[in-house]
Amino acid sequence: MRITIARIDDRFIHGQVLTKWVKAFPAERLIVVSEEIANDPMRKILTLSVAPANIKTSVVTPNKMSKVFNNPKYNKTTAMLLFGKPSEVLELIENGIPIKEINVGGMRFDKDKLHLTESVSVTQEDIVAFEKLHTLGIKLELRQLPSDTRHDFIKILHSKQ
Numbered sequence: 153m154r155i156t157i158a159r160i161d162d163r164f165i166h167g168q169v170l171t172k173w174v175k176a177f178p179a180e181r182l183i184v185v186s187e188e189i190a191n192d193p194m195r196k197i198l199t200l201s202v203a204p205a206n207i208k209t210s211v212v213t214p215n216k217m218s219k220v221f222n223n224p225k226y227n228k229t230t231a232m233l234l235f236g237k238p239s240e241v242l243e244l245i246e247n248g249i250p251i252k253e254i255n256v257g258g259m260r261f262d263k264d265k266l267h268l269t270e271s272v273s274v275t276q277e278d279i280v281a282f283e284k285l286h287t288l289g290i291k292l293e294l295r296q297l298p299s300d301t302r303h304d305f306i307k308i309l310h311s312k313q
Contacts, residue, residue, distance in 0.1 A: 153226040155233055155250075161257035162236040164189070165202050165209070168257075168297060169234070174207065176298035179232040184211040185244065186236050214240045218247035238281035245288060253291040256305045268312050271296060282309060 156177040161169070164184050174182075182203060189195050190213045203209035212220070217233075220226065221244075233251075235241050237259070245251050258271045265273035272294065274282070282305070286292060292305035 153221055153223075154228075154230050156230050157255055158233045158235065158241060158251045158253070159255040159257050160235045160238060160241065160259065162259050164199055164234050164236065169232075170204055172297050172299070174204070174232065177232055179230045180208060181229055181231040182207050182209040182234060183217065183231050184209070184234045185214055185217050185240055186211065187213050187240065188236065190216070214243040214247075218244055218249060221249050238278050238285060242281045242285055245285070245290065251290065253293065254285065256292060256294045257296055266312060268308055269294065274309070279309065279313075282306065 156179045157173065159169075159173065163169075164186070165182060169182075184190075184199055189199055190211050196211045199211055200209055233244075238254075238256075241251060241254055256272060259265075259273055259278070261267055261273040262275075265275050266279070267273045282292060286306045294303040294305040294308060295301070
């Protein structure tokens with residue numbers, strides 16, 4: 153499997169993904185990698201229902217994604233991976249999935265989160281995962297749309313701590 157982009161956005165499949173990101177990073181398959189969504193039948197159905205008809209879409213746990221990634225059946229498949237949180241990206245990388253760069257697009261605000269930008273707020277668990285990703289040499293960029301200027305996510309994180 154070839155990953156066209158790995159993106160963290162807790163809205164998963166939405167207008168910006170469908171109109172901008174899919175065009176900038178074409179893929180045959182959208183894969184939502186989320187323990188929470190994969191294990192909630194109603195949320196899984198809702199997530200799959202907003203996917204475009206012309207792109208195969210799956211919702212899987214990080215564990216399942218780690219198992220199927222190297223399946224020869226998917227050798228020539230291109231995929232856009234969509235995550236809700238950095239810990240699930242970290243799990244894939246620790247299981248040998250070759251993700252070198254992560255786009256951070258949106259992580260909604262909550263009262264218990266550190267507000268980094270207009271569109272990104274993080275928990276302490278998120279911070280730990282992002283720091284570990286950075287230590288592993290994974291490039292972390294903040295960008296809402298493909299046409300936006302890339303910003304170094306870890307610099308933004310460090311400036312707010």
